Amino acid sequence: MRLPALSAALMLAAWSGPALADEDLSEALKAQIVPCWNVAALADVSDYIWMFVSLDLKPDGTFGADDIIWQENRGGTEGEAIAMYLTVERAIMRCGRDGFDLPAERYDEWRASNLVFVLNEEPSK
Numbered sequence: 001m002r003l004p005a006l007s008a009a010l011m012l013a014a015w016s017g018p019a020l021a022d023e024d025l026s027e028a029l030k031a032q033i034v035p036c037w038n039v040a041a042l043a044d045v046s047d048y049i050w051m052f053v054s055l056d057l058k059p060d061g062t063f064g065a066d067d068i069i070w071q072e073n074r075g076g077t078e079g080e081a082i083a084m085y086l087t088v089e090r091a092i093m094r095c096g097r098d099g100f101d102l103p104a105e106r107y108d109e110w111r112a113s114n115l116v117f118v119l120n121e122e123p124s125k
Helices: 023-036 078-095 104-110
Strands: 008-012 049-056 068-074 112-119
Touching: 023 078, 023 104, 023 112, 049 078, 068 078, 078 112
Parallel strands: none
Antiparallel strands: 008 112, 049 068, 049 112
């Protein structure tokens, strides 16, 4: 089944560990990742997927490939979840290749960021 349109969202949430409690910090990180998230690559996903990723950042906002960690997913098939993770990983690496622009004096608040990427929100039951 092919959906006529994708709905996608990125939330920064406290699903495990510390959250970005300050909405300004959450929005700053979100605004830097979303432009690189190619949801069109997931056009064949017929179900909802929530992808939970943790991102460990250095004080200058940079990170290594091993700092992007797939924690959990909900929904979709195994293949769809893998495809989703790969698009998420590419978005973070592409937009963050020079480091994310976040306030250094608040490093303790954003060094371990929990990201939730949502594709085709779960249908109401």
